Amino acid sequence: MSEQPAGGDLSRLRQLNAAAVLRELRGDQPLTLTELSKRTRLSRASTEDVARDLLGRGWLTEVAPASGSVGRPARRYRFNAGAGRLLGIDIGGHKALALVTDLDGDVLNQSRIEVDPELGRRERLAVLDRCVRKALAGAGVEAGQIWSTGVATTGLVDGTGKVMLSDSLPEWTGVDLGAHVRRLVPGPVRVENDCKLAALAETWRGVARYAKDVVFLLAGLRTGAGLIIDGKLHRGFANWSGEIGALPAAGWQQAPHHLHTWLETAPPGADGFERVFVAARAGDREALAAVRAYVQDLAVGASALVLTLDPQLVVIGGGFSRSADVMVEPLRRELDRWCLRTPEIRVSAFADEGVALGAVRLALDEVESTITTGLRP
Amino acid sequence: MSEQPAGGDLSRLRQLNAAAVLRELRGDQPLTLTELSKRTRLSRASTEDVARDLLGRGWLTEVAPASGSVGRPARRYRFNAGAGRLLGIDIGGHKALALVTDLDGDVLNQSRIEVDPELGRRERLAVLDRCVRKALAGAGVEAGQIWSTGVATTGLVDGTGKVMLSDSLPEWTGVDLGAHVRRLVPGPVRVENDCKLAALAETWRGVARYAKDVVFLLAGLRTGAGLIIDGKLHRGFANWSGEIGALPAAGWQQAPHHLHTWLETAPPGADGFERVFVAARAGDREALAAVRAYVQDLAVGASALVLTLDPQLVVIGGGFSRSADVMVEPLRRELDRWCLRTPEIRVSAFADEGVALGAVRLALDEVESTITTGLRP
Known part of the structure; x- marks a missing residue:
């Protein structure tokens, strides 16, 4: 090889x-x-x-x-x-995830390390390093065999791979993720926002394969969006697209509070937010009301995106998408209420691996542009 | 010829x-x-x-x-x-406007007829007919010399040229504008929403010529948006993009009411909404407050568009753009307040002719696709 x-x-x-x-x-x-x-x-x-x-x-x-x-x-x-290998990394609040794939994007090894959300920059980067080494070892691949690497992170990322703004991870604003990962692997390293890459993964291998205009909603502890327009990831002029959640009127900042409030009054349990969805599924009226209030807030920003772009498809991903059975119908009703045309709604099938898969797609984009430009050494 | x-x-x-x-x-x-x-x-x-x-x-x-x-x-x-002629028509609430141009889009004649906003469908279509005849006669052109026609209208339009939904013109929902205009001129007739065409005109010949991602805001009695994404007019899956104004949380439905309220208490004058801007410019405190309240509501939806798309440029057009000197700075401050990155703001230079010019561009698109496909008889 x-x-x-x-x-x-x-x-x-x-x-x-x-x-x-x-x-x-x-x-x-x-x-x-x-x-x-x-x-x-x-x-x-x-x-x-x-x-x-x-x-x-x-x-x-x-x-x-x-x-x-x-x-x-x-x-x-x-x-x-099999001519080369790709690496896709997702470094988030709760986990590091690394995929080693072939040039078709077929996964050879996947490694995951859970991360304490409160971890500082150095410690989080150290977990990333361990996760990458584990994935390479698991695939039996040397770092030198990696042709191209994609990295996903929360926050806004500039073209060089630096995190310009992150309000959810401690000490994360300003981290030069591109430079850090370039020390681990040779070849080009591209860094991108996690919602954008999750959207990319859905059009590449997920439930949005057939669609040209897609709104991807990341529904979880954070709410975010990634946009596919005319078959391409829409980045925007400074790569800051999809950030409607920053607008209070969009409802996304307050949306998870309804779930928090229910959790505070509910009997304790091990599985965090999952509990409110479990209780709602079992018919608990207060849990149902909390989920409904969450969806109502989520739907305001989602409707703004739908009315703006008129997409063919809305894809629900992120941690809460596992509880789509109690979320999708209320969301559809809210979209019906606000939108002139409610698009099809689909639920991601990637659990929480879509983001890392999108990072692989980013690495593959780089390789494919190599083919057409011959710029690589 | x-x-x-x-x-x-x-x-x-x-x-x-x-x-x-x-x-x-x-x-x-x-x-x-x-x-x-x-x-x-x-x-x-x-x-x-x-x-x-x-x-x-x-x-x-x-x-x-x-x-x-x-x-x-x-x-x-x-x-x-000079090989052929194009026709661009804008049929709106207050006027019909028709442009006859050459194949470069250079205007040979422009005709305008003011319309009573309350006019019914038949009467409004009759005004359109008169306006087209006047423009053709003014240019010394027979209907048969028109190679291609673009028509702009308020409301949502389907691919065949039918108005699917108009909430501002009486009896306008359902009108088959394409079929009507095809009776006036030979050759292809394409119909499109006015905000979309105004956006197109700005990237073609207006202040957005250099930009690939543009949010066009129509600021006037109605508020609307047209989106240029990656250098192309973004239509959406069912051609219903840009309709964020339908969402109450976007603020556009209530925005003009602040101006209305001021007008109700102000001394009467002849020039409608213009008066509030004139008074604000002269330093009238209540007029200034009304304009500020209008801009605050306008800015919520505008911020949603900017945060979603991260455009290079926001262009302000529509009737109120003539009063941009009292509007742009307050708007910029509001965008600074809500957006992560405030794009450049420019004011349309087209007065209220941008929409008709966009219709000409639509007609020209048709001719240029003819060149490459040879489909025309």
């Missing part, structure tokens, strides 16, 4: 041709040169040229000819997802 | 080549075949082929060779904006 993707001196035209060939080969089917030439509309000669080059770089592999073919069977090629 | 653009049997490749050539010729400079070939990266032969074809169709004209050139001067070509 090569340590780093080769590249660098493809001409612009050959880069585009290579990208076209790789795009066709990202599907499930291996393809012959004839099929590739037809699909890419490149000449046979150009197709052969590109395929030879990509084979040399390890991006393609040859697979056994189709059985039952008559005469000399044509060679078939597929994308070599 | 041809009555309709020719087209129809260009092969797909030639369509793309033709589009590439026309794109280069939409600039100010006439270009030689050598220059065109270099810029489009088409072969000399293909460039000649396309240019001959486009000359025949009337899309190009030859211009006099550059003076002072040595030897036999090369022929130069430019886009023939």
Whole structure:
């Protein structure tokens, strides 16, 4: 396995041709040169040229000819997802989560370490380091084999990977997460806000795969949003999109207080917020009222997003999405009340791993842009 | 002058080549075949082929060779904006406005008829008809010379040109504006919401020309929004984007009431809402308080849009934008209060003609898609 993707001196035209060939080969089917030439509309000669080059770089592999073919069977090629490894990291309030995947984003190892929400910057970064080492060891992968890394964090992140603002983690504003992670792994490291990456994961491999305009709602201890517009993650001019929760009128700041208040008066139990949803599911009237009040506040900001963007789909993710059975119908009723058109509502199937998966997608974006630009060493 | 653009049997490749050539010729400079070939990266032969074809169709004209050139001067070509005419219509609560333009969107004639806001559907459509006839006559253009028409209206519009919902014009919900206008002019007719088209006009020829992400605020008797995202008009899944004003928490429904209330107690005058801004400008304390209360409500919804999208630019248009000098600073202060990052604020320079200009842009989009697809007869 090569340590780093080769590249660098493809001409612009050959880069585009290579990208076209790789795009066709990202599907499930291996393809012959004839099929590739037809699909890419490149000449046979150009197709052969590109395929030879990509084979040399390890991006393609040859697979056994189709059985039952008559005469000399044509060679078939597929994308070599094993050529490199990707790393996706989610560093949040309560956990660090690291995924090591192949170039298709298929997970080879997943490591999780629970984190005390009150932990300071140094201690939290130390947990991140341990989590990454554990994931690499679990996948049997050296740091040098990681081609590209995506990092998700709460808070607003700038283009270099620095946390510009975090109001939920202690000492987190100002941390240069990009620089920190670059010390752990070679290759490019990109850092992005967790809600944005969770939205990306839903359109990549989740319940929003078919949709071009999506509002992703992170419903949990914090409330947040990530926006997919015209099939792309919407970042905004300074990468500060999706922050409607900062507006008091949107209701998100007060939303979890209804659940807190119920928890304060309820008999103690081990599983935190989960308890109020369990009690509501069991028919406890006060728990039901607390959940309803929470959803009413959540729905104000959610309606603002829906009325603004008119998305095809709203996806509910985050910790509370496990309790979607008691949340979705009340939320739909509230959206019906405020919105001109209530979009379809779906619940994330990723439990709390969507954010890290979005970080993998970010790493993969970087690799795919490498293919088309040849900028990597 | 041809009555309709020719087209129809260009092969797909030639369509793309033709589009590439026309794109280069939409600039100010006439270009030689050598220059065109270099810029489009088409072969000399293909460039000649396309240019001959486009000359025949009337899309190009030859211009006099550059003076002072040595030897036999090369022929130069430019886009023939006079080959056809476009029509842009704005049918609103208080006026009908029609623009006849060339294919560059340069206005040949502009006609306006004031409308009583209480007018019913038939009467309002009759005014629209008169306004269109007046504009055509003023430009010396027959209906048959109109290649493409854009229509702007208040309310939500579907893809066929039908008004799905209008809460501000009597009997307007359900009117098939597309079908009505198709009886007046041949060629394609596209209908769109007025706020969306005003936003489009700002990015095309207005103060938002340089920006990719723009929130356009229509500030007037009604409040509305149009969104430009990643350089394109954002329509949404059912074309119902930008409707955050429907949410009471956004403040836009109550915003104009502060101005109404002041007007009720103020000495009568002829110029409606303008009076409160005039009085505020002159330092009348109660008028200033009314404007401030209006801006405070406007800013809640505006902040929701800014926090959601993180645009580069907010553009203030609509009737009240003439009074921007008393509105913009208070608005900026309110945005500073609620938003994490206050974008630049600019005031539309279009008075109340931006909407009709956006309708022209819509008509032009149609013509340009014709160029690339050759679908027109």
